[in-house]
Amino acid sequence: MRFRPRNHRDENPEVFAQLVKTNPYMARVYDYPELLIPHPTLENFQQLWDSKKENVPASSGRVHLEIGCGSGRYLIEWAQENPKDAFIGLELRYKRLVLAAKKIEQQTISNILLMREHGEFIDEYLPHNSIDCMHINFPDPWSKKSRRKHRILSADFLTKMHPFFCSGGELRFKTDHLEYFETVTDIIQNLETHKIVEYSKDLHQNEYNAKNILTEFEMLFKSKGNPPIGYLKATAQ
Numbered sequence: 001m002r003f004r005p006r007n008h009r010d011e012n013p014e015v016f017a018q019l020v021k022t023n024p025y026m027a028r029v030y031d032y033p034e035l036l037i038p039h040p041t042l043e044n045f046q047q048l049w050d051s052k053k054e055n056v057p058a059s060s061g062r063v064h065l066e067i068g069c070g071s072g073r074y075l076i077e078w079a080q081e082n083p084k085d086a087f088i089g090l091e092l093r094y095k096r097l098v099l100a101a102k103k104i105e106q107q108t109i110s111n112i113l114l115m116r117e118h119g120e121f122i123d124e125y126l127p128h129n130s131i132d133c134m135h136i137n138f139p140d141p142w143s144k145k146s147r148r149k150h151r152i153l154s155a156d157f158l159t160k161m162h163p164f165f166c167s168g169g170e171l172r173f174k175t176d177h178l179e180y181f182e183t184v185t186d187i188i189q190n191l192e193t194h195k196i197v198e199y200s201k202d203l204h205q206n207e208y209n210a211k212n213i214l215t216e217f218e219m220l221f222k223s224k225g226n227p228p229i230g231y232l233k234a235t236a237q
């Protein structure tokens with residue numbers, strides 16, 4: 001069960017003022033109203049998302065969603081390589097959102113919208129048949145058996161999200177947590193709704209690595225012994 005991220009600023013300004021003293025990024029998420037929504041609603045999302053899509057010259061209409069985009073390294077590089085596509089990045093941590101927004105603003109990238117929201121709730125914002133590519137990189141692994149129910153990638157989540165994918169829409173998943181990787185592989189193989197079309201248990205030693213865009217966590221892993229990274233791409237059937 002996920003609870004909505006709290007809106008301390010509007011709910012209790014005095015508490016918010018105290019919290020900001022220990023985490024100034026809680027206030028700085030409000031500095032980028034053109035690209036970052038700290039407290040999304042269907043209305044404020046729709047308004048900004050429509051304007052983002054209008055920004056995309058000769059739009060391809062392709063929509064990407066990254067869940068847990070961190071400080072935006074991967075999302076930004078994808079958006080720059082695909083300027084005709086539109087991108088949504090979801091992240092929960094204030095500092096990571098602010099760092100991503102800062103880079104997006106500095107580089108005047110106009111096809112990315114960021115939201116502070118759980119990936120599990122994205123179905124409340126988007127219509128069916130709207131996602132061309134969902135990216136999930138190094139999600140929290142929730143290693144302990146009793147905590148695995150918190151994993152973003154589960155049979156329930158993939159089944160719920162299936163109608164939101166365009167026909168042939170892609171799921172791209174990378175993780176260093178090989179048990180999580182194998183579990184997700186099994187889940188997808190048992191679903192009739194998705195088909196694995198690219199697969200490697202050691203991405204950096206594989207031909208797919210040539211087109212791989214590194215995330216922040218992946219760069220960190222590379223610098224610390226370079227453990228094998230599981231990667232898969234599955235298409236919605």
Ligand SMILES: C[S@@+](CC[C@H](N)C(=O)[O-])C[C@H]1O[C@@H](n2cnc3c(N)ncnc32)[C@H](O)[C@@H]1O
Pocket residue numbers: 067068069070071090091092093096117118119120136137138139140152215216217218
């Ligand atoms: C291990 S980090 C990986 C960040 C980035 N993808 C990378 O590879 O560098 C996982 C990120 O997912 C975010 N996150 C965790 N649960 C989430 C959820 N339910 N929805 C959206 N983001 C989430 C965390 O705040 C964290 O920044």
